[in-house]
Amino acid sequence: MQKERVSDNVYWFQSDVYAQVTAGVIIGPQWAVLIDTLMPEETPEIKSYIEDELMVPVRYVVNTHHHADHCWGNCIFPNATVIGHELCRELMLTRSQSALAESSKENPLFRSLCIKEPQITIAQGSLFLRIGKKHIKVFATPGHSEDGVSVLLEDDRILFSGDAYMPIPYFVGGDIDVLTNTITEIGNMGLENIIQGHGDVVLRGEIEEVTTSHLDYLKSVRKLVKAAHRRRDPLGFLRSQSVEDSGKTRISMGGLAQDLHIRNLQWLYLTELKKLKEESDE
Numbered sequence: 215m216q217k218e219r220v221s222d223n224v225y226w227f228q229s230d231v232y233a234q235v236t237a238g239v240i241i242g243p244q245w246a247v248l249i250d251t252l253m254p255e256e257t258p259e260i261k262s263y264i265e266d267e268l269m270v271p272v273r274y275v276v277n278t279h280h281h282a283d284h285c286w287g288n289c290i291f292p293n294a295t296v297i298g299h300e301l302c303r304e305l306m307l308t309r310s311q312s313a314l315a316e317s318s319k320e321n322p323l324f325r326s327l328c329i330k331e332p333q334i335t336i337a338q339g340s341l342f343l344r345i346g347k348k349h350i351k352v353f354a355t356p357g358h359s360e361d362g363v364s365v366l367l368e369d370d371r372i373l374f375s376g377d378a379y380m381p382i383p384y385f386v387g388g389d390i391d392v393l394t395n396t397i398t399e400i401g402n403m404g405l406e407n408i409i410q411g412h413g414d415v416v417l418r419g420e421i422e423e424v425t426t427s428h429l430d431y432l433k434s435v436r437k438l439v440k441a442a443h444r445r446r447d448p449l450g451f452l453r454s455q456s457v458e459d460s461g462k463t464r465i466s467m468g469g470l471a472q473d474l475h476i477r478n479l480q481w482l483y484l485t486e487l488k489k490l491k492e493e494s495d496e
């Protein structure tokens with residue numbers, strides 16, 4: 215696991231095990247707020263860093279969304295209160311239990327985990343939290359998934375974006391249009407740093423370029439899917455696409471980028487096809 219200081223009392227962690235997934239922590243005088251929890255191999259390392267080295271207990275865990283790599287470590291913090299979107303709670307209650315059972319079959323480390331869903335939830339608007347002198351705002355940033363939230367450190371202008379920003383925008387299970395709006399809004403927030411849900415920290419001087427590249431990527435995906443509808447073998451056509459042709463590198467996220475690209479294309483194509491069918495059935 216990589217560990218770095220981002221600002222005063224703000225640290226960032228990046229997984230060595232899976233897809234460069236990230237987590238973060240904000241340290242207050244008496245307690246800490248953890249943002250996401252990484253993989254079961256790494257969560258205990260985060261816990262011991264915060265609680266044994268920095269000597270503060272984790273009082274709140276914010277889940278940026280319900281995906282396993284971000285929140286299955288919640289239960290390693292039994293005394294912490296979990297904060298997330300109302301839909302994150304719902305999705306964890308309905309889907310995560312069986313997904314965890316499935317993962318436990320393949321990886322015995324998952325057997326030590328249990329699902330701990332958010333107890334404090336937001337549905338609309340923002341939730342504000344004060345930790346020492348820092349002001350934190352939690353607000354919805356959907357698109358990658360419908361339950362996405364981000365955490366803004368208002369004074370430092372640092373945003374923990376969850377998977378709203380990652381090296382390759384990914385919207386399977388989410389919505390490309392909603393994600394486009396979210397990325398546009400985040401790009402205009404005047405931020406100092408974006409701690410993406412996967413990959414490296416985006417610095418102030420890079421935000422504009424990264425945002426434009428994300429939006430261009432989503433445009434390219436729409437274009438390819440439009441072209442696929444006119445092909446005899448649309449899914450074959452989409453499977454043959456290379457992520458580089460859509461402006462992103464395949465080496466990011468531990469080599470997952472190409473795979474995520476194809477999944478994005480298939481998801482959008484099949485979603486549009488379903489909509490077309492529903493319309494013609496009416």
Ligand SMILES: [Zn+2]
Nearest residue numbers: 279281358377
């Ligand atoms: Zn995710």
